Amino acid sequence: MTDTRIDVRSPADASIVGSVASLSATEVAAAVTGIRTEQPGWETLGIRGRREWLERYRDWLLDHDDEVTGLLQAETSKPLQEARLELAMSLDLINYYCKNAEAFLADEHPRGHSVITKSKRLTITRHPYPVVGVITPWNVPLLIALADSAPALLAGAAVVVKPSELTPLATQRVIDGWQEIGAPGVFVCTPGAGATGAAVVEEADFIQFTGSTRTGIRIGRRAAERLIPSSLELGGKDAMIVLADADLERASNAAVWGGMFNSGQACVSVERVYVEASVHDEFVRRVTQKAWTVRVGTNDGASKADIGPLISSTQLAIVTTQVQDAVSKGATVVTGGERAQPQGGAFFQPTVLTGVDHTMQVMQEETFGPTLPIMKVANATEAIRLANDSPYGLSASVWTRNTERGREVARRLEAGAVNVNDVLSNLFLFPAPHAGWKKSGTGERLGGAAGIRKYCREQAIIESRITPHDEPLWFPYTPGKHRLIWRLLRFMIARDANRKLRKFGR
Structure with missing residues (x-):
């Protein structure tokens, strides 16, 4: 066994919490x-x-x-x-x-x-x-x-x-x-x-x-x-589309949980939100209010915190850079936007951004952090276009009280799974496939x-129920067998009487 070991460190304070062997190719x-x-x-x-x-x-x-x-x-x-x-x-x-x-x-x-x-x-x-x-x-x-x-x-x-x-x-x-x-x-x-x-x-x-x-x-x-x-x-860059007739209280609760569950470090996290203009401001108000109450820290089971740290200083740097890039291009930090240091680890504040667009990294690149960039759109058509303007296509969500419209929008999204009036639920439904489109992957897991x-x-086994000594398709080829087989096949394949019964030419 190799003598090389890997120390495992807590993201909360960088303390060593264990170690494992690092196996070589031979091992x-x-x-x-x-x-x-x-x-x-x-x-x-x-x-x-x-x-x-x-x-x-x-x-x-x-x-x-x-x-x-x-x-x-x-x-x-x-x-x-x-x-x-x-x-x-x-x-x-x-x-x-x-x-x-x-x-x-x-x-x-x-x-x-x-x-x-x-x-x-x-x-x-x-x-x-x-x-x-x-x-x-x-x-x-x-x-x-x-x-x-x-x-x-x-x-x-x-x-x-x-x-x-x-x-x-x-x-x-x-x-x-x-x-x-x-x-x-x-x-x-x-x-x-x-x-x-x-x-x-x-x-x-x-x-x-x-x-x-x-x-x-x-x-x-x-x-x-x-x-x-x-x-x-x-990777994923999952889009959330909030239509004007959505239940804004449920949608805003879902956005905060879906975007910040596991500190936003999930392939199906809500990573960008498109909201129809008529409800944009009210949606932002509700999301901001809820995000502001999300507690950051460590949780020992006594519910002291809702989200923990990011996995590493590297991931913290990615999130920080994306937020700073958005601000430099005109985005507004409504709440959060900075490193949080309850224990000095890789913590980042729950962050809501408005005034975002697709020139910004936070709308184009996978973030994996507790951020919610929210973009105002004119209508569902624009929301769909922007949601599909991504190299990723893992999952998405649509929010509307009109379930038929929700299904119609879902079918137009380029994503392997779309939740209507819900987030992350596709992961809990094992009969449904979890698959990525575009750069989100190939193949699938789950799916019954x-x-x-x-x-x-898979192996195909074919058995003959009738076993004569010879078959019409086998050697030797003769004009008589050829005409007989072609007439039979033509009769089976054609879908009109003239072609079924047309005289065989040669």
């Missing part, structure tokens, strides 16, 4: 070899056998909830309520796929599409990729690690997880829990920095990555070179059956 290869060896036996257990282990694992996670969420809080400094929400969503997802995996992965028998093909029996069966590599980000590390790993394990794959070097503690602990229940050795954690993640990409048969667009492009390129599939959830089938290779 990653050895870990993957180990789980690859165990994978055939895991697959042979069948769905019911694998489900039993996942259910035992769920129970272990429940029994260790305080320990796990304590580690998660220590390394992220997020409020305890949000740390527990990560675990709760993970457990709910495990239950969902345990309940449905057997049906989702059952063999299918589609019918032949024509008279000729009805003589064949079709079976579609699915086999897991032997090793799935899951590379996770720092913002919701526990949820993403478990949400991507559980379906893959149920599908019959072995899984190697590479957590962010900023937040590896909770992930490492929950994967240790898999070993503690005595489960087959098909689930390992390989902590480390970028080189460790690159090694996972070299060793796995399928890559599930969540993180920045820049890193995702590199991973997708290398996966393509290796001819292995990848699913990439990347798709969320587990993605970890499988």
Whole structure:
């Protein structure tokens, strides 16, 4: 085992809260070899056998909830309520796929599409990729690690997880829990920095990555070179459209929570708001009033704070730079706009900006901070145009009392998921796909059956129900067989009598 270790620091005060080994490429290869060896036996257990282990694992996670969420809080400094929400969503997802995996992965028998093909029996069966590599980000590390790993394990794959070097503690602990229940050795954690993640990409048969667009492009390129599939959830710049007939009290509450949940460090955070002119000022007033009451600090479970610090000084600098850029180009800081220092960590004040436009970084680049830039628009058409004026397309929201109009606007937005009169709810609905358009990624997670089938290779098995010694399409080719086959095919393909019955020319 390597002697190199990574110190994990609290974003609240930069104190060291733990450390993990940083695995080399050789050690990653050895870990993957180990789980690859165990994978055939895991697959042979069948769905019911694998489900039993996942259910035992769920129970272990429940029994260790305080320990796990304590580690998660220590390394992220997020409020305890949000740390527990990560675990709760993970457990709910495990239950969902345990309940449905057997049906989702059952063999299918589609019918032949024509008279000729009805003589064949079709079976579609699915086999897991032997090793799935899951590379996770720092913002919701526990949820993403478990949400991507559980379906893959149920599908019959072995899984190697590479957590962010900023937040590896909770992930490492929950994967240790898999070993503690005595489960087959098909689930390992390989902590480390970028080189460790690159090694996972070299060793796995399928890559599930969540993180920045820049890193995702590199991973997708290398996966393509290796001819292995990848699913990439990347950056977001999620738009919120508030129409004149919206319930402004609900919309303003949603904007503040949706923009500042996890200190704004979520791929589906509200990152820009477009409000019709007639309600703009009132919406801004309500949002400002609510944002001003959001408490910044650390939360030990006694509800002392609503948002914690940003993950690092690097992220703090990004948010600060974007706000300063907006102000320099004419934006107004209505509230916040500066670093907050309740404990001297990477805290930033809840910030509302008005007078923004698309020349500003805060409207074009991913922020990942507790900011709400609000732009006045003339109508829904302008809001849609501006919302789509982005390289990203992960999710969005539309606010209106007219649900039919809300659906119509939603269909015109270039985003993988659109919430009508809600925010972030698409993440809680496992039957719906979570997918990015444009530079927000390729592939998807969740989506009911798709969320587990993605970890499988499909195989088509075709059986002949009628088995003569020879077939009309086989050798030798003769004029008589040719005319007979073409007449039959023409009769089947044509959709009018003249073409069906036209005399065969040669």
